[in-house]
Amino acid sequence: xxxxxxxxxxxxxxxxxxxxxxxxxxxxxxxxxxxxxxxxxxxxxxxxxxxxxxxxxxxxxxxxxxxxxxxxxxxxxxxxxxxxxxxxxxxxxxxxxxxxxxxxxxxxxxxxxxxxxxxxxxxxxxxxxxxxxxxxxxxxxxxxxxxxxxxx
Numbered sequence: 001x002x003x004x005x006x007x008x009x010x011x012x013x014x015x016x017x018x019x020x021x022x023x024x025x026x027x028x029x030x031x032x033x034x035x036x037x038x039x040x041x042x043x044x045x046x047x048x049x050x051x052x053x054x055x056x057x058x059x060x061x062x063x064x065x066x067x068x069x070x071x072x073x074x075x076x077x078x079x080x081x082x083x084x085x086x087x088x089x090x091x092x093x094x095x096x097x098x099x100x101x102x103x104x105x106x107x108x109x110x111x112x113x114x115x116x117x118x119x120x121x122x123x124x125x126x127x128x129x130x131x132x133x134x135x136x137x138x139x140x141x142x143x144x145x146x147x148x149x150x151x152x
Contacts, residue, residue: 019047019072026070026084030099036082040101043080047072055083062091065113067106085109 023044027033055067068084083106085098100106 019050020045022050022052022070023047023072026082026099029097030084031096032098036099036101040080040082043074044072046075047080048075049073062088063114064088064095065110067110087113089114 023041027036027041050070050072052068052070055069057066058064065085065087068086069081070084071079071081073079083100083103085100085106086095087098088095098109100109
């Protein structure tokens with residue numbers, strides 16, 4: 001039930017299938033997974049479903065920053081979301097992964113990187129304008145009109 005963005009760059013082709021496998025891979029690649037509260041990990045251990053999606057991406061002059069939203073459906077019917085920050089600190093350098101419990105922590109971590117901060121909610125900078133409809137051409141009546149006789 002995962003979105004392809006989550007596994008595209010950092011997961012092997014045989015993507016994990018269970019929520020537990022997704023959690024294990026996320027915590028395994030995150031540099032700061034030890035900072036998550038033990039209670040959060042216990043709640044995620046019995047998750048029923050998982051979904052991951054790309055929230056934002058910025059690539060500039062060899063540096064990159066991507067943020068992912070990882071959400072698990074828990075046995076009590078609630079959802080728990082973890083935020084992943086993937087970045088490199090030098091152009092062409094190795095990607096580093098960090099995980100955060102809330103979006104505010106993610107914003108704080110993103111702010112310390114040498115890239116511009118995320119734009120809120122992917123809003124389009126310019127309103128979308130549609131091309132005007134073409135004018136209708138003159139139509140000829142197919143009955144016994146003079147126009148019809150000239151066309152034949």
